[in-house]
Amino acid sequence: MTQGPTETLKGEDWAGEMGERWLASLDQFEGMIAPIGNALLERVGYQPGERVLDLGCGGGATTLAIAEAVGPDGAALGLDIAPMLIARAQARAAAAGSNARFVCADAATATLDEAPFDRLFSRFGSMFFPEPVPAFANLKAMLKPGARIDLAVWAHPRDNHWMMEVMGVVRRHVEIPPAIPRAPGPFAFEDLTYLEEVLAGAGFCDMEVAPYAGVPPVGGPGATPLEATDFVLASMAVGQVLKQQGPQVRDAARTDLLAMFKRHYRPEEGVMLACKAWLVTART
Ligand SMILES: C[S@@+](CC[C@H](N)C(=O)[O-])C[C@H]1O[C@@H](n2cnc3c(N)ncnc32)[C@H](O)[C@@H]1O
Numbered sequence: 608m609t610q611g612p613t614e615t616l617k618g619e620d621w622a623g624e625m626g627e628r629w630l631a632s633l634d635q636f637e638g639m640i641a642p643i644g645n646a647l648l649e650r651v652g653y654q655p656g657e658r659v660l661d662l663g664c665g666g667g668a669t670t671l672a673i674a675e676a677v678g679p680d681g682a683a684l685g686l687d688i689a690p691m692l693i694a695r696a697q698a699r700a701a702a703a704g705s706n707a708r709f710v711c712a713d714a715a716t717a718t719l720d721e722a723p724f725d726r727l728f729s730r731f732g733s734m735f736f737p738e739p740v741p742a743f744a745n746l747k748a749m750l751k752p753g754a755r756i757d758l759a760v761w762a763h764p765r766d767n768h769w770m771m772e773v774m775g776v777v778r779r780h781v782e783i784p785p786a787i788p789r790a791p792g793p794f795a796f797e798d799l800t801y802l803e804e805v806l807a808g809a810g811f812c813d814m815e816v817a818p819y820a821g822v823p824p825v826g827g828p829g830a831t832p833l834e835a836t837d838f839v840l841a842s843m844a845v846g847q848v849l850k851q852q853g854p855q856v857r858d859a860a861r862t863d864l865l866a867m868f869k870r871h872y873r874p875e876e877g878v879m880l881a882c883k884a885w886l887v888t889a890r891t
Contacts, residue, residue, distance in 0.1 A: 619735060619791075619792060619844070621687075621688050621689045621735060622688045622689050622690065625689075626688075626689030626690075626691050626692055627691060628841070628842050629665060629666075629689070629692060629842070630666070630689075630691050630692055630695060631841065631842065632838055632841060632842040633665075633666045633695065634827060635826045635827040635830065635838045635842070636665075636827075636842070637665075637666065637668050637827075638824065638826075638827025638828050638830075639769075639823045639824060639825065639826070639827055640730065640731060640823065641668075642821055642823060643730065643731075643759050643819055643821065643823070643882075643884050644668070644669050644672075644730045644759070646759075646819050646821075646886065647728070647730060647757055647759045647886050648669070648672055648673070648676070648728075650757065650817065650886055650888075651726065651728060651755075651757045653673055653676035653677050653681075653726065654676075654677070654681075655676075655677060655678040655680055655681060656677065656678065656680040656681045657677045657681045657725045657726055658677070658681055658682040658684075658721070658723075658724045658725045658726070659673050659677060659681070659682065659683050659684070659724060659725065659726045659727070659728055660684050660686060660719075660721075660722075660724040660726070660727045660728070660746075660749065660750075661673060661683060661684065661685040661686065661727075661728050661729065661732075662686055662714055662727055662728070662729035662732045662733055662746065662758075663686070663687055663688075663714065663729055663731070663732015663733060663735070664685030664686060664687050664692075664693075664696060664709065664732065665687060665689070665692050665696070665732065666692050666695045666696050666699065667685045667692075667693075667695070667696025667697075667699055667700065667707060667709060668699075669685075669728065669730050670683050670684070670685035670696060670700075670707045670709065671683075671699065671700060671703060671705050671707050673707070673728060674700075674705045674706045674707035675705070679706060682706075682708070682721060682724075683706065683707045683708070684707075684708050684709070684710060684719065684721050684724070685707060685708070685709040685710070686709075686710050686712060686714050686717065686719070687709070687710075687711060687714075687732070688711070688712065688713050688714065689711070690711050693709045693710070693711040696709045697709050708721070714736075714742060714745070714746060715736050715737075715738065715741065715742035715745055716742075716745060717745070718745075718748075718749070719749055722748075722749035722750075723749060723750055723751045723754075724749060724750050724751065724754065725750075725751055725754055725755075726750075726754060726755055726756070726757070727746060727750060727754065727755075727756040727757070728756075728757050728758075729756075729757070729758045729759065730759045731759055731760065731761065731793070731884075733758050733760060733796070734760055734761070734791065734792065734793060734794070734795040734796050735791050735792065735795070736791060737791050739791075739795070739805045739809075740805055740808040740809050741809075742809075743805060743806060743808075743809030743810075743811065744808075744809040744810060746809075747809055747810050747811060747891050750891050751891070752891055753890060753891060754890065754891045755888060755889070755890050756811065756887075756888065756889050756890070756891075757886070757887070757888055758796075758885075758886075758887045759819070759884050759885070759886055759887075760795075760796040760797075760802065760884060760885050760887060761793050761794050761796075761797060761882075761883075761884055761885075762797055762818070762883040762884055762885055763794070763797040763798075763883075764786070764794055764797070766820075766881070766882075766883035767881070767882050767883060768880040768881040768882070769823065769825050769880040769881070769882055770793075772867055772871075772880060773839055773843065773845060773864065773867075774845065775867075776860065776863045776864050776867050777845045777848070777849065777860055777864075779860075779863060780849075780852070780856050780859055780860040780863070781848055781849065781852060781856065781860070783845070783848065788801075789801050796885070796887075799816055799885060799887075802814070802885075802887065806889050810891065811889040811890060811891060812889065812890055812891075813888075813889055813890045814887060814888070814889040815887070815888045815889075816885050816886065816887050816888075817885075817886045818883065818884075818885060818886075819883065819884040819885070819886050820881070820882070820883050821881070821882055822879045822880065822881050822882070823879070823880070823882050824876060824877030824878060824879055825838065825839070825868065825871075825877065825878040825879075825880055826838035826839070826877070826878060827877065828876070828877050829875070829876070829877050830877045830878060831872070831877075831878075832865055832868035832869045832872050832878055833865060835868045835877070835878040836861060836864045836865045836868055839864060840861065840864070849861075
């Protein structure tokens, strides 16, 4: 067993290294979480003419879908802190002839000329604020009175087997301390009591939650166990931890990851591991 990072997996630098990693595996990430975005889009039911802010829009796939739903009389604005992801989103919008627009800024402090918005949407883009209450208060200031927000956030890792199984394998080879509850990161809002505290602290009310349970393909639809292994090692935080280890540890972890993914492989579907998310609604 080798010593891993002393605190926990490091915070995510989305404007830099993490943004580059998300971009490099954009199709795989989006392929994995597409069903969750579709479930959230179905729940929100955007109408022509609505003005929608897509928080932490990444490569802009959901912003493009929102732009189509709200039509030419509405507005879909993607906001993201990562310049390389905004550049990709803009290129996609241009290629698709979409009305979606994109701004690169930190949502915690940004003020947008396009405000106020009728609605706010976010697929896994709301859990990374170091100080979430002032960040959500800043977002609220860009929304109309009574505006509705819709967020997809990950539930607890124990219900996210794609994460638990990977961590279980990596922990056989490297010591990784337990995650710090509520710390900024993918699982910051696993505890809904905390999310309700954050939203109420920022001035939102009427929080409602629908659980989402699914079995997404690790590394995207149809990825083989080998492709899923390469995806995890290249793109997930544990892959970065393994990069810092010697070749023996890295090779052993890789072999075990591959064996684990083979057990969850369904030909023509991919490496299927259960996930759980919360689809959260609140109002200003
Ligand atoms: C897990 S990715 C999700 C991307 C996109 N919503 C999707 O579903 O494809 C999280 C996104 O949140 C963005 N993000 C993180 N912190 C942010 C901040 N303070 N302001 C704006 N965007 C942020 C990241 O750059 C990244 O694109």
